[in-house]
Amino acid sequence: MDYKAIAQQTAQEVLxxxxxxxxxxxxxTSKKITVSSKASRKFHGxxxxxxxxxxxxxxxxxxxxYQTGDRVTWDxxxxxxxxxxxxxxxxxxxxxxxxxxxxGSISPRDxxxxxxxxxxxxxxxxxxxKSVDFPEYPPSSNYIRGYNHPCGFVCSPMKENPAYSKxxxxxxxxxxxxxxPSIIEKTMPSNLVNFILNAKDGIKAHKTPSRRGxxxxxxx
Numbered sequence: 001m002d003y004k005a006i007a008q009q010t011a012q013e014v015l016x017x018x019x020x021x022x023x024x025x026x027x028x029t030s031k032k033i034t035v036s037s038k039a040s041r042k043f044h045g046x047x048x049x050x051x052x053x054x055x056x057x058x059x060x061x062x063x064x065x066y067q068t069g070d071r072v073t074w075d076x077x078x079x080x081x082x083x084x085x086x087x088x089x090x091x092x093x094x095x096x097x098x099x100x101x102x103x104g105s106i107s108p109r110d111x112x113x114x115x116x117x118x119x120x121x122x123x124x125x126x127x128x129x130k131s132v133d134f135p136e137y138p139p140s141s142n143y144i145r146g147y148n149h150p151c152g153f154v155c156s157p158m159k160e161n162p163a164y165s166k167x168x169x170x171x172x173x174x175x176x177x178x179x180x181p182s183i184i185e186k187t188m189p190s191n192l193v194n195f196i197l198n199a200k201d202g203i204k205a206h207k208t209p210s211r212r213g214x215x216x217x218x219x220x
Contacts, residue, residue: 003132007091007116010128017170024049028189035189039162040172042149045181050169050192056203058165062125062155064203066117068094074202077195081110084137091116093134099142102187107147109175112137115205128152144177
């Protein structure tokens with residue numbers, strides 16, 4: 001499978017969503033975060049768009065969202081987020097396991113996604129992800145394997161203040177299993193708002209220097 005070609009194609013699709021201004025319907029606004037949706041062209045469900053201003057430069061924001069290491073410490077929607085195969089410095093395959101949602105009525109899902117960061121001129125970065133087949137990680141009986149149609153983050157500097165970024169996130173997740181679309185439509189907007197709030201907390205914590213380096217030696 002030509003993962004690199006799929007990655008580039010996915011980034012292109014996310015860029016297209018970002019340029020697409022028509023047909024979006026605002027489904028939730030909360031704490032300056034706006035969630036809009038429109039029917040997905042990829043599956044019988046929605047493409048969501050989430051917008052927020054983040055007090056961080058676009059470069060730092062995209063690095064933060066791209067790295068896998070401490071994702072589960074701030075992203076409360078995930079139980080696990082592991083890089084299972086690195087393709088190059090901009091591209092990897094990851095395995096994620098979600099928490100259950102909607103008071104347990106949406107059980108955990110797992111996903112195998114191809115993640116790619118692409119840098120555009122003007123300091124705009126796109127981190128795209130899309131589900132792929134990866135033979136080393138076949139679906140297991142423990143989780144329903146979900147499917148992410150092209151998703152991504154678009155990070156761009158605010159022209160009037162480059163220390164701030166505009167973050168636009170696109171999500172079109174096919175949960176699979178036997179869920180009614182109405183459960184997903186009810187829970188998705190607030191899950192997306194929570195994701196952004198968690199990310200903002202994560203960035204704040206990331207900025208605070210870690211105190212792990214200081215050990216007090218007690219002399220007995």
